[in-house]
Amino acid sequence: MTAGAQVGTLPDVDEEVLRARAYLMRVAEPPAPRLGHLVALLGPVETAERVRGGADLGRHVESEVAGRRGIDRAAADLEAARALGGRLLVPEDPGWPAVAFAAFGRPDLQGSPDWVAPLGLWVRGPGSLAEQADGAHRSVAVVGSRAATGYGRWVARDWSASLAEEGLAVVSGAAHGVDGEAHRGCLAVGGATVAVLACGIERAYPAAHARLLESISARGAVVSEYPVGAIPARHRFLVRNRLIAALATGTLVVEAGVRSGAARTAAAARELGRVVMAVPGPVTSALSVGSHQLARQPWAGVVGSVADVLADIGPVGTLTEAPPRPARPLDGLSTPAARVHGALRGHVATTASALARESGVDPRRVPAALDELAAAGLVVPDGDRGWCRPV
C-alpha cells in the first residue's frame, strides 16, 4: 500500500462526487457564494453537469463560473493530488470538519461572500481535520507577522510546542515569521499541525519553507481550497484566512501590524464566535501595537501564558460552547426589516417594489421595514431612485 493510498479517499465517497467538486473548485474562484448555494440546492454532481453543459444558471452564478467553466481537469487534479500522497476532502466525507464550518450557515453571515464554506479541501498528510476542529477536540490558530521579532518568533514556537504537548492542534498559514515558528514548535514535540495554503498543496510557498511543508505533510496536514498548480495570488491570502479561523477553536495573535493578515484572521474568528486572544509584548515594539489594539477589543482578550490560552480555549475533552456572539447592527431587527436589508444592493439604489420582490416581503410592509432600517442607520434614501446602504 502506498502512502497515497493510505491517506486516499475513503471508499464511501463516490468518485463522481469527487470529480464534480474537483471540477467546480477549479472553475470558481473562492469564495463563490452563489455557486455554493447552487451546490447546496442541487448537489455537486448535478451542479457540475449544468455548469459544464453551459446551462443558464442565472446571472449571479454565471458571474462566478463564466471564466473557467470550459476547463475540466477534475480527473487530472484528483490524480495529481493522489500522486502527492494527498486527496480531496469533501463534505460527503465523514472526515469533513463539519463543525468548523457550521457557523458559516448562520443567518447573519449569509449575506456576506466571506462566509461560504469551501466546496472541498485538498489535503496532503495524515492529519484529521475533523479531529482537530470538531467536537471535544481543541485547536489553536497561531498567526502573526511575517516580520516577527525574535520575541514573537520565540513565543510562537514555544507556546505552540506547549499547546501541542497539551494535546491541541496548531493551525497556521506556513508563512515566514510567526506561522513558520508555530508549525515548527508543534512538530518539535511530535504534535499535529495544519498548514492552510493560499495556493496548490504541491507548492512550496514561501520557497524557504519547502522542507517545513514536507514535514507538515508527513505528520500533519497541508490544506488548500485551491487546486494543484494554483498560484498564491495576493487576494487568496485574505480568502484563505477565513479557513484558518474556522479550523481552530480559537485564534492567537502573536505579533501583528494594525491592518495585517493576522488581524483579519482574528476578525474572522470573531465573526465565527470563536475565542480571540492576543499575546502582549513591549509597548515599545511596533509589532505589538496590533496585538495590544486587538487585546483592547471587548471580543478579544490578552493571554500572558499558555495556561491563559488553555483557560480561554477550554480544556481538551469538553465540548466546545461558542461564546455569546457580540451584538451586531442587525440584531433586534424585525424579520421583514432584516429581509429587506438583505435585499439591498450595496450602494446602488433599489426601489421599494424591487426590494419587495427581492426580499419576498409583502410590498405593503416594505415602507415600515424601511423606516425601521432608516432609524437604525442601515439604509438611506438615494433621491427618488430608491434606497441603498449608507456609505
Place this chain on the structure above:
Amino acid sequence: MTAGAQVGTLPDVDEEVLRARAYLMRVAEPPAPRLGHLVALLGPVETAERVRGGADLGRHVESEVAGRRGIDRAAADLEAARALGGRLLVPEDPGWPAVAFAAFGRPDLQGSPDWVAPLGLWVRGPGSLAEQADGAHRSVAVVGSRAATGYGRWVARDWSASLAEEGLAVVSGAAHGVDGEAHRGCLAVGGATVAVLACGIERAYPAAHARLLESISARGAVVSEYPVGAIPARHRFLVRNRLIAALATGTLVVEAGVRSGAARTAAAARELGRVVMAVPGPVTSALSVGSHQLARQPWAGVVGSVADVLADIGPVGTLTEAPPRPARPLDGLSTPAARVHGALRGHVATTASALARESGVDPRRVPAALDELAAAGLVVPDGDRGWCRPV
C-alpha cells in the same frame, strides 16, 4: 510672606477644627472607621473633646482610640507641618478632594474598614488635591514594582511625562522603581505630581528619594494621613494605597508581581469604580505576569500607549462618569442579611443574639439572614460559639 504662609491654612477653616482633627489623627491609627462615623455624627471638635476627656464612647470607638487618647500634640503637629511649609487639609476646607472620597460613603463599602476617608491630610507643597482628583480634572495613579525592570522604569517615566503634558496629574507613592520614575517623568516636563506617603510628610522615605521628595513638595504635593514623625510601618503601605487609588481618576499598573502593593492599589481602584489599566510587557518577563493577570480581569483593561490611557480615562475637561460597578459578593443580599453580615466580627465567632443587637435586625429574622449568608458562602458556623466570616 513665607512659603509656609502661602500654602498655609485658608482663613475659613477654624483653628479649633484643625486642632481637633490633628489630635484625632495622632490618636487613631488609620483606618479608624468607628471614629470616622463618630466625627461624622458629632463633628471633629466635640468628638475630640469626648476622646480627650475620657468619655465612654462604646467599645468599638474605644478600641480605636484607647491606646493613644492621652497624647495631645495637635498644636505641635500643626506647628511642625507649618514649619515644613505644609498644612493640614481637612474636609471643612474648600480645597478638600471631596469627589475623590465620595465613593467611600457608598453603602456597599460601608461595612469594610478599608473604606474610611482620612480625617485629614497633611500636605506639603503647592499642588491642589481638589483640582487633581475632582470634577473635570484628570489624574492617573502610576504604580508598580519597586524592583521594576529597565522597561518598566522607562514606561513609567515616559508615559508620566506624556500624561503630564496632556494636563493630567500623576499620583504615586514615591517608592523605588515605578513610583519614583512616574514622579520624575512628571516633574521633568513641569507637570503636577502627588506623592502619597505611608509616614510623616517630613520624612524622606526611601532615603534615596530625599531630593525627589523635595522636588515634589516644591512643585506638587507630598501627602499623608500620618502626623509628622510617623514611621513607615509595614501595614501603613497597604492602608496608604487606598488613598492613591482614590486621588486618581484611574490607576495604571506598569509592572507588578501577582500579589504586590500595586495589585492592591488596582483592586482598591476597582472597588471605587475607577478605571484600572495594565501596561503589557513581554510574556517572558516575571514582572509583567501581574500586569497580564490584571489585564485579563473583566474590570481592567490593557493599554498599549498613552493614547489608550487618555481614551480610557476620558479627556481632561469632561466630567468623570464612574463606570458601572462590578458585581460584588454582597450584591443581591436582602437588607437584613447585609446588615447581619456587617455585624460579623471577622473570624471571631458572634452569637445570633449579639448579631441581632449589633445589626439592629429583628432577632426573629436573624436565622433567615444567616441562612441566606451561609448559602452565599459569606458566613460559617463556628461550633456552638456562633457565626463568623469564612477563612
